[in-house]
Amino acid sequence: MLGVFQPNQSVQAEESVKINAGASMLIDADTGQILYGNNEDELLGVASMTKMMTEYLLLEAIKKNKISWDQEYEVSEYVYKVSQDRSLSNVPLRIGEKYNIRELYEAMTIYSANAATIAIAETIAGSEKEFVKLMNKKAKDLGLAKYKFVNSSGLNNRDLKGMHPQVGGAEDENMMSARDTAKLAYHLLKDYPEVLETTTIPKKKFREGTDDEINMENWNWMLPSLVFGYEGMTGLKTGTTDFAGYCFTGTAERDGRTLIAVVMNATDDSGKGSYNARFVETKKLLDYGFQQFEQKELFPAGYQVKGKETVDVSKGKEKQVAIESKEPFVISTKKNQNTNYKPKLTLKSSEFNDEKQLEAPFKKGKVVGYLSAEAKDGQSIEYVTGKGKTNANVAMVTAEQVDKANWFVLSMRAVGGFFAGIWSGIAETVTGWF
Structure with missing residues (x-):
């Protein structure tokens, strides 16, 4: 026995x-x-x-x-x-x-x-x-x-x-x-x-x-x-x-x-x-x-997704902020398995305005989305609680604090945007003549 x-x-x-x-x-x-x-x-x-x-x-x-x-x-x-x-x-x-x-x-x-x-x-x-x-x-x-x-x-x-x-x-x-x-x-x-x-x-x-x-x-x-x-x-x-x-x-x-x-x-x-x-x-x-x-650690803490290293900021002193993974992304894999994985970034729509901007002010470490992974060969990573809905997903957070810009800066940006729009319209018209 x-x-x-x-x-x-x-x-x-x-x-x-x-x-x-x-x-x-x-x-x-x-x-x-x-x-x-x-x-x-x-x-x-x-x-x-x-x-x-x-x-x-x-x-x-x-x-x-x-x-x-x-x-x-x-x-x-x-x-x-x-x-x-x-x-x-x-x-x-x-x-x-x-x-x-x-x-x-x-x-x-x-x-x-x-x-x-x-x-x-x-x-x-x-x-x-x-x-x-x-x-x-x-x-x-x-x-x-x-x-x-x-x-x-x-x-x-x-x-x-x-x-x-x-x-x-x-x-x-x-x-x-x-x-x-x-x-x-x-x-x-x-x-x-x-x-x-x-x-x-x-x-x-x-x-x-x-x-x-x-x-x-x-x-x-x-x-x-x-x-x-x-x-x-x-x-x-x-x-x-x-x-x-x-x-x-x-x-x-x-x-x-x-x-x-x-x-x-x-x-x-x-x-x-x-x-x-x-x-x-x-x-x-x-x-x-x-x-x-x-x-296996696929992505380390502080990881930034290529091409999506930053998000736009509304009403902030800075116009963009870097985002990174709060913790390492870890999965279980077969030993000696050579499957390659790619990162998948999912942003929390509730944190962004209609222009897909994050509104200031906010602190460093604000959760703005989640990092997951997909196998490049199409092999799925399955979870008992449903794909993409488990603790395997790592929080993506802001790398810095962004304060709200003062009224003068915001006003100047608005004026600048107004004239930039006019100049863009003139440029398009002149281009059209030729």
């Missing part, structure tokens, strides 16, 4: 990789750049990877002070009944007992506790049905395209004791594409990186020192101290149901690079799904990303 995780099984020499899964995707967590995808747009079951959305909504509610970590939740009959089903991943919750949000969150994030997840949903929205509405709305807000949420936990509705939210049918489950699963993970890490403080916990006791104490071992067995330990593994969420198969969204960091890998309905080479298979396939995918790709 452990042999596949030994160094001699590396895919370093491979130029491509085959992942045994219904769908899979690999992206750069910093930019959202897609490094690998297979069947990534098919709508498939996501099982407990659903909980990434519940985590997002909880952390958002905490940030907005709608709820707090020490806020207490009193167990409902629905949550109690689900929590007592030990064939599901659960921590025992007593009816009428109170639990704080932090311990429910840890149970959900570390141990994938389903009843604890429903308890969080009820706390945020009053009922799981209303929470599911929030899930689907947030999915739309985040730009997800292929998804269906019918409950907060990712279980099949038949496992919810006849008390499932009346959003889907009695046999419904949550579904997403691999692309949208990766996109959700990308936004979760970008907006709430503190989630990793909990997803990296390998083991913890729930309600330590009480009659309800239970050992929670993280279902992410790729955390460094667990059975499939992988260097740099930090999260994020496993998922398993009969419908979805064995799924995993894994995040790992090495040498300053963070990758997000998604495998859905993972199998071994014979086509059989298992807990082991999802980690074996995730390792192959992450190894491929770390070993076959490198970060």
Whole structure:
């Protein structure tokens, strides 16, 4: 079982990789750049990877002070009944007992506790049905395209004791594409990186020192101290149901690079799904990303696009100002790949007047546009959040401060422009005589 995780099984020499899964995707967590995808747009079951959305909504509610970590939740009959089903991943919750949000969150994030997840949903929205509405709305807000949420936990509705939210049918489950699963993970890490403080916990006791104490071992067995330990593994969420198969969204960091890998309905080479298979396939995918790709600086900080080094200024002491990239433009490329890239400058139309001038006064470092890149051979650089709409785009800023010109200078410019127009008209007339 452990042999596949030994160094001699590396895919370093491979130029491509085959992942045994219904769908899979690999992206750069910093930019959202897609490094690998297979069947990534098919709508498939996501099982407990659903909980990434519940985590997002909880952390958002905490940030907005709608709820707090020490806020207490009193167990409902629905949550109690689900929590007592030990064939599901659960921590025992007593009816009428109170639990704080932090311990429910840890149970959900570390141990994938389903009843604890429903308890969080009820706390945020009053009922799981209303929470599911929030899930689907947030999915739309985040730009997800292929998804269906019918409950907060990712279980099949038949496992919810006849008390499932009346959003889907009695046999419904949550579904997403691999692309949208990766996109959700990308936004979760970008907006709430503190989630990793909990997803990296390998083991913890729930309600330590009480009659309800239970050992929670993280279902992410790729955390460094667990059975499939992988260097740099930090999260994020496993998922398993009969419908979805064995799924995993894994995040790992090495040498300053963070990758997000998604495998859905993972199998071994014979086509059989298992807990082991999802980690074996995730390792192959992450190894491929770390070993076959490198970060490449295409354009340095302070870069100026040839022929577009300046923009015109209106009402300023200077008539033009230089613009440059605020930071280096970096992408992930295959090692030893010789693809050439050209810069693409996109100016923010909202910052310019009808004459395409930047109006003074403004400070040095004012953002006036964005720098991106295009491959000269036509090969596209694709991002999970949409081309040209990711953090890969670098801000183009003014290189200097420009103050507003005084009234006298502006008046002289206006007079000069008037006479220049007259002289131009005379010159054209005289030219026409000959």
